[in-house]
Amino acid sequence: MGVEIRVEGLTKSFHGQVVWRDVTLTIPAGEISVMLGPSGTGKSVFLKCLVGLLKPDRGHIYVDGHDIATCGERELYAVRKRFGVLFQDGALFGSMSVYDNVAFPLREHTRLSEREIRSIVMEKIELVGLLGSERKLPSEISGGMRKRAGLARALVLDPEIMLFDEPDSGLDPVRTAYLNQLIVDLNQQTGATFLIVTHDVNTARTVPDNIGLLYHQHLAMFGPREMCLCSEEPVVRQFLNAQRIGPIGMAEEKDADELAAEAASSAELPPLPPIPLQLQPSNGLPRPSQRPPGQWCAEHGVTPPPGSFQSTTPTFPPVTAHQTGGGPS
Ligand SMILES: Nc1ncnc2c1ncn2[C@@H]1O[C@H](COP(=O)(O)OP(=O)(O)OP(=O)(O)O)[C@@H](O)[C@H]1O
Numbered sequence: 225m226g227v228e229i230r231v232e233g234l235t236k237s238f239h240g241q242v243v244w245r246d247v248t249l250t251i252p253a254g255e256i257s258v259m260l261g262p263s264g265t266g267k268s269v270f271l272k273c274l275v276g277l278l279k280p281d282r283g284h285i286y287v288d289g290h291d292i293a294t295c296g297e298r299e300l301y302a303v304r305k306r307f308g309v310l311f312q313d314g315a316l317f318g319s320m321s322v323y324d325n326v327a328f329p330l331r332e333h334t335r336l337s338e339r340e341i342r343s344i345v346m347e348k349i350e351l352v353g354l355l356g357s358e359r360k361l362p363s364e365i366s367g368g369m370r371k372r373a374g375l376a377r378a379l380v381l382d383p384e385i386m387l388f389d390e391p392d393s394g395l396d397p398v399r400t401a402y403l404n405q406l407i408v409d410l411n412q413q414t415g416a417t418f419l420i421v422t423h424d425v426n427t428a429r430t431v432p433d434n435i436g437l438l439y440h441q442h443l444a445m446f447g448p449r450e451m452c453l454c455s456e457e458p459v460v461r462q463f464l465n466a467q468r469i470g471p472i473g474m475a476e477e478k479d480a481d482e483l484a485a486e487a488a489s490s491a492e493l494p495p496l497p498p499i500p501l502q503l504q505p506s507n508g509l510p511r512p513s514q515r516p517p518g519q520w521c522a523e524h525g526v527t528p529p530p531g532s533f534q535s536t537t538p539t540f541p542p543v544t545a546h547q548t549g550g551g552p553s
């Protein structure tokens with residue numbers, strides 16, 4: 225079962241340069257949360273702090289009574305076993321086969337026999353559609369396949385917390401749809417807590433229970449999906465709707481001249497698009513943290529954009545090795 229991650233007043237800088245400051249949020253147990261933000265705003269740094277690979281300057285990260293920000297190496301090693309992490313670059317060992325990469329956490333953290341390891345590794349390799357590629361080296365498979373190998377490795381210890389850094393970057397749209405379905409299905413089957421960094425607005429709008437946005441050295445928003453998708457806050461609105469008009473420019477923040485030019489040209493914001501329904505598990509059962517569509521809006525007296533909660537999000541059949549294996553990605 226998933227556990228909650230409570231982050232309090234977290235600040236991180238490198239060589240005096242602040243990445244973000246005073247980040248406070250609670251990632252709810254067993255739910256899927258997505259973290260967004262322009263490139264370079266510190267999403268990957270945030271994930272690395274959560275898993276204890278980087279030490280924040282200040283603040284706390286509580287996981288089940290352990291403070292990852294301040295605890296010692298031994299305690300950290302024990303807590304880390306409860307995390308499954310997919311790094312942005314896959315972070316596979318180049319000299320090891322896909323099989324050995326996926327088996328690595330089991331050999332490192334458990335006393336299972338090679339026979340038991342084989343059964344788990346092959347199950348996860350099949351789950352991500354890489355059957356047939358297990359003997360290949362990372363350099364012999366495509367970028368998308370490396371992502372999926374990293375995903376299989378993140379899953380082998382049946383983690384209670386899964387952190388995925390851009391699992392969908394470099395994937396074609398069909399595989400992104402399969403991956404999103406896989407994430408929703410895994411969340412339902414395992415009850416684990418998920419935090420996913422993505423740049424895919426469609427993923428952000430349909431997959432999570434909660435959405436966060438890092439911008440300009442702080443956490444601009446973190447909260448239920450419906451709250452963020454209704455938000456009139458310019459940065460949140462611009463980002464979640466992939467718009468050009470708003471405070472975010474090509475090099476992160478627009479300067480005063482650019483904003484003034486935008487205002488002068490009376491560039492009008494397009495209306496908020498309808499809020500789609502959440503992606504559902506493929507077995508037809510509800511998500512673990514399922515809330516009725518529109519509940520947050522109703523409870524907070526917010527009128528959702530016209531047409532919300534009407535469109536059925538596309539559903540996909542469960543991923544099978546036959547469907548995903550072998551071909552290019
Ligand atoms: N180990 C490090 N040493 C020094 N600076 C770092 C280190 N890691 C990250 N940074 C800096 O911290 C900032 C945030 O980097 P990070 O990789 O977290 O961004 P990001 O939001 O994940 O971006 P992207 O969307 O492009 O992946 C950047 O300015 C980066 O140069």
Ligand SMILES: [Mg+2]
Nearest residue numbers: 267268312389
């Ligand atoms: Mg990153």
